[in-house]
Amino acid sequence: MIIGIDVGGTHTDGVLLDGIKAIKTIKIPTIREDLYNSIINAIDNLIENIEPAEIKRTVLSTTITTNAIVQKKTSPVAVVVSSGPGIDPENFKTGDYYKIVKGALDHRGREIEALDKEELTKTAKEIKDKGILNIALISKFSPRNPEHENKKEEIFKFYFDNIFKGHNVSGNLNFPARINTTWLNASVYDSCKNFFESFKKSFKERGINSPVHILKADGGTMPLEESINFPAQTIFSGPAASVMGAIPSSQKNQDTIILDIGGTTTDIAILAGGVPVISNGGIKIDGIKTLIRAIETKSIGLGGDSFVRVENNTLNIGPERKGAAMAFGGEYPTPTDAFVFLKKIDRGDFKQAEKGIKSLSSKLSISPEETAELIIEKASEIIVNTFSKMLTELNNKPVYTLHDFLEGYEIKPEEILVLGGPASVFAKNIEKISGIKTSPVENYSIANAKGAAMAKPTCSVTLFADTSKKTAYAPEENYMEKIPYNYTGEDAFKKAKSLLYAKAEKMGADMKNIEIDTIENLSFNMIRGFRSSGKNIRITLQIRPGLVKEN
Numbered sequence: 001m002i003i004g005i006d007v008g009g010t011h012t013d014g015v016l017l018d019g020i021k022a023i024k025t026i027k028i029p030t031i032r033e034d035l036y037n038s039i040i041n042a043i044d045n046l047i048e049n050i051e052p053a054e055i056k057r058t059v060l061s062t063t064i065t066t067n068a069i070v071q072k073k074t075s076p077v078a079v080v081v082s083s084g085p086g087i088d089p090e091n092f093k094t095g096d097y098y099k100i101v102k103g104a105l106d107h108r109g110r111e112i113e114a115l116d117k118e119e120l121t122k123t124a125k126e127i128k129d130k131g132i133l134n135i136a137l138i139s140k141f142s143p144r145n146p147e148h149e150n151k152k153e154e155i156f157k158f159y160f161d162n163i164f165k166g167h168n169v170s171g172n173l174n175f176p177a178r179i180n181t182t183w184l185n186a187s188v189y190d191s192c193k194n195f196f197e198s199f200k201k202s203f204k205e206r207g208i209n210s211p212v213h214i215l216k217a218d219g220g221t222m223p224l225e226e227s228i229n230f231p232a233q234t235i236f237s238g239p240a241a242s243v244m245g246a247i248p249s250s251q252k253n254q255d256t257i258i259l260d261i262g263g264t265t266t267d268i269a270i271l272a273g274g275v276p277v278i279s280n281g282g283i284k285i286d287g288i289k290t291l292i293r294a295i296e297t298k299s300i301g302l303g304g305d306s307f308v309r310v311e312n313n314t315l316n317i318g319p320e321r322k323g324a325a326m327a328f329g330g331e332y333p334t335p336t337d338a339f340v341f342l343k344k345i346d347r348g349d350f351k352q353a354e355k356g357i358k359s360l361s362s363k364l365s366i367s368p369e370e371t372a373e374l375i376i377e378k379a380s381e382i383i384v385n386t387f388s389k390m391l392t393e394l395n396n397k398p399v400y401t402l403h404d405f406l407e408g409y410e411i412k413p414e415e416i417l418v419l420g421g422p423a424s425v426f427a428k429n430i431e432k433i434s435g436i437k438t439s440p441v442e443n444y445s446i447a448n449a450k451g452a453a454m455a456k457p458t459c460s461v462t463l464f465a466d467t468s469k470k471t472a473y474a475p476e477e478n479y480m481e482k483i484p485y486n487y488t489g490e491d492a493f494k495k496a497k498s499l500l501y502a503k504a505e506k507m508g509a510d511m512k513n514i515e516i517d518t519i520e521n522l523s524f525n526m527i528r529g530f531r532s533s534g535k536n537i538r539i540t541l542q543i544r545p546g547l548v549k550e551n
Contacts, residue, residue, distance in 0.1 A: 002548075003046055003058040004453025005039055006241045006446075010263025010305060010321070011421065013449040014042035016050070020454065020549065025446045027421070035064055036195060040202055052207035057508075060224075061215040061241035061452040064195050065188050065234045069286050074187035077134045078127040080156075081179060082115065082148055084140035092176045094183045094288075097132055099123050101152075108466060108536070109145025120152055124159045134186040138166035140175045143475045144464060162189055167475035169230070170291040171462035171540075177282055181290045184232040192231035196224050211508050213457060217283065217294030219244050219276060219402065220458025220545040223507055232292055235285055238448070239267040239297035243276050245451025246417045247547060249441040250274055255413045257387050257436070260448060261420040263305040264321045268298045268387045270394065272411050275401040276545075277394060293460075295402070298390050302382050304336040304422040308356075308375055310363040315371075317379050327353035333360055335379045336422065338372035344425045380429040388434075402517075402545055415439070419447040451547075457509040460519065460542035463496040468534030474499055489523040489537050496539040504543050515544040 002017040007030055016024040026045045031038045039060065047055065068074050079095035082103035089100050101123060103115035127135070135156055139148040146167040153163055164186045166178045196214075203212065213221035215237040227234055242260035246269075250256045256271040270277045282291040301319020308317050309332070317335065325336035327348030333356030339345040340353035354368065361371035391411055399406040416438040418427050423444040431438035441447045463479075465472040467487050473480040477499055483491070497516065505511055520540035 001050070001054050001056060002453045003043060003055060004061075004449040004451070005042055005058070006061040006238060006448040006452050007035055007038055007063050008238060008262050008448070009063070009265060010303065012038040012042050013446040014046050015443075015446050015449040015453055016046045017450070017453050022443055022446070022450060025443070025449075027446060035062060035067075036198055039199065043206075047206065047208070052209070055208050055210050057211050057213065058203075058208070059213045059215055059221055059452045059455060060199075061237040061448065062195075062234065063238055064192060065231050066236065066238075066285065068188045068191045069184070069235070069288075073191065075134050075190040076132045077136055077183055077186040078130075078132045079136045079138070079179065079183050080120075080123060080152065082139045082152075084112070087140070087175055089140070089175070089179070092179050094180060095136065095187070097127055097130060103139065103148050105139060105141040105145055105148060107141055107144070108469070109141055110469075111145075111147070115148055115151055117155065120155045124156050128159045133160060134162045134164070134189055135160050136164050136166070136179075136182040136186045138175075138179050138182050141173070142167040142178075143171045143173055143462070144466075146473070146475050146478075146480075162186065164189070168478070169232075169476075171464075171475045172282075172291045174281070174291060177289045177291045180288050181232060181282070181292060184285075184288065184290060185230060188231045189228075192234075193228050196228050200224065213508070215241055215244075215452045215455055216458070217292055218278065218458065218545055219295055219455060220543070221455050222457065222459070226507060232290065235290075235292060236283065236294050236297060237452075239269060239299065240295050241448040241452040241455075242267050242419060243269045243271075243295050243297075243451065244455045244547060245447035245449070246419055246441050247271070247274075247276075247451070248454075249417055251415060254415065255411050257391075257413045257416045259383060259387070259416060259418045259420075259423075259426075259430070261383070261418060261422050261426055262303045263324075263421065264301070264303045265299050266302050266383055266386075266420075268300075268383075268390055269295055270391070270411060270413070272399055272401050272406060272409060275404070277411070278400050278402055280398070280400040296394070298386065300382070300386050302379060303420075305330070305334045306379070308333045308335065308337075308360065310360055313364070315360065315364065315374055315378060317375065317382065325353070326356040333357060335375055338375040339422070339425045341368065341372045342376075376426075376429055377433075380426060380433050383426075384430060384433045417441050419444045421445050454547040456543075456546050456548055457504065457507045458543045458545045459500070459503045459507055459509075460540060461496050461500040461503060462520075462538070462540045463492055463499065465492045465537040466534065467537075477503065485534065487535075487537075489521070489535075489539070492537045492539045493521070493541075496541050500541045500543065509543060510548070513549075515546070517542050517544045
């Protein structure tokens, strides 16, 4: 059996799967100040009367990382940077302490300025005196040669335990984004480590010894232990869970819009030819550009519990949520109250919903029925207008999916799939306004938790080879070896594949059913004095994200 948990802004959803069949589900209010107990409460409900040995895997989709960043509850981080030709790192200051030190590598990873050990020791002591405990070490072109970052670590490890190196966090060459991504990992490390270790302890107390995975932003999973050192990979795992939960209901080789309408927000994603569209080059969070590969999503502050009010004779909805709908004990009217009043939802306190709708209709000088219809229509219009704008933006740039680059591709949605608590009641209005066939997915109220449970483990490997330097290296894997001058792209591919298989097995992937995607395969000659001096090779492979067929 597999447990899937998705922590949303309003509700925490859980599902217990036997194979791919949901045999037990749970939806409970999220305790925003205590996400840990939100998850544990959901799990305790799911495993009641279940033998712990029957649980083979648990997958969590959490907002712990995103919340820490957006709510500015990150740990202080010292960022120590050494540069190279071109970009001035002074332009990319981040963190609570930012220091540019001597030392530089060129674009091939060759040293052009040595590190200054005395300067580094002085810097480490200065940071220690400031009480900062988490360190981010980044050198330009470190993916081509991690030596400078490793040498910095040799000095800093005498003063600090939590050290994050740029080449381990990302093998990509975008220097500013690698600074941000390394800082991000260091800044959320403490909150994620405490959260995940508490979770492991609770599982042990309940006699559950099976693997625990965290859903990543690209729709794949990673082991809990691995996520502690790379917590930024779990950013936007909630929207990823929505996409994975909707895929089983989508039509293959068809463009689809996915809407996860919760109590607080609506998350929007796109399938191109049945495959999730990704944010190529890395996502932004809170305005910070990163190198984290993620499913392309857009979130708006509109959900079933969004605050509805009349301002200057105009009906406005969201982005605030001021609590539950009046029909469910809240103080302010919401779209959910409109559905209850129109008897499209047969739960909740009708009289309280009616009270909320009438308080609005009196200000608009229209009937309560017209007011309720207006709320639903306006909420649906906001959602449709948002995904229409998103489609226009995506179609004005190259389309990348989790599997391929679709050159010249135009996304033309033929269906809209809706999930989340209000999915079934919103679907009809969204179809009417958009003109696109719209339907709720199977198990729509907990489909995101099911998506998390069914997601496969995934990982990637980037390998560089420089035949003139006779060196091949995979920076994120701490791998480096000497190679012959006649080393080829095929040799590099085989080595990258071998490293990927080893990494996937360590992460708990089903080795009999994995598929590999080639994200990048580049090879070019290096010219010196009008003659070829060797080849520069770059290979990036990944285990394709997808859904398990059985546990």
